[in-house]
Amino acid sequence: MNLIETALPGVLIIEPRVFGDARGFFLESWNQASFAAAGLTMDFVQDNHSRSARGVLRGLHYQLENPQGKLVRVTQGAVFDVAVDIRRSSPHFGQWVGVELSAENHRMLWIPPGFAHGFVVLSETADFLYKCTTLYHPPSDRSLRWNDPTIAIAWPDVGVAPQLSGKDEAAPLLADAEIFA
Template sequence: MKLIATALPEVLIVEPIVFGDPRGFFLESWNRKTFASLGLELDFVQDNHSRSRKGVLRGLHYQLHQPQGKLVRVTHGAVFDVAVDLRRSSPHFGRWEGIELSAENQRMFWIPPGFAHGFLVLSETADFLYKTTEYYAPEHERCLLWNDPEIGICWPLDGEPALSAKDRVGTPLQTAEGYT
């Protein structure tokens, strides 16, 4: 397993070791000992799986209380995945990092607690899997405005994204509840 730094020091790209042959491939997507040896002592409590169609944009979500760390990956299709730093005491507050995750590149993205998260589906459909360090708590969920010009995420859009009602009315960074 290999960790790749991003412009946001705590947000990491994870490249698993892939063993392939003419029959297919095998990779280890999670191993507590391996991640700990890389400096990531993580305790996951929930696994989630979503399927979305091309043009769907989900996010930018976070939980104000019970903040979730997320290890995310795509097993079918491709997405543009984004993390936004919402820690007001961070020198990176309001900055974002985005990468393409796909079944083909088999990369994972580690998004620690204190960050908002979202993704845009680039392929016809995408299966998105993520492990979380805290349970989902809808009463604590918040939504950051996906197209806030102050954040300036360069979404690779081809037209208008398909958004949920809550994602359409996300809160701008300046008035969003964040972390200390």
């Protein structure tokens, strides 16, 4: 696999080895030994799968008391995926990185604990898979406003207005949110 560092230390784009022929393709999306050999030691305890339509924007989400590391990928369609450093003590606090993840490019994104995460669907639909390092814990669940001008994420124009959950519409700005020290 190929690891690509991003502008935010710890957030990595992962390109797995893809073996393809006329029948289709094969790839390993997770292999504990291969990831450990690359310096990535994480234990996953929960897998999530979401399907969303074009323009659905999920995020920016994080868990405060039980922070999750997430290895994310798309198995159908395409998304613009974003990680935001919300560790107040970090020199990269409030900065973001974004990458297109798609069924075609097979890329994955590793988002360590301490980052908010979100994505917008670029294709008609997208199936999005998350491997998480801690269990979902509703009392720890937090959100940041997707369009916070302080963070200034350059979300791509997908041709429709973002479709948000009620929770995401009401999310606080970074300046008002409970975040990591």
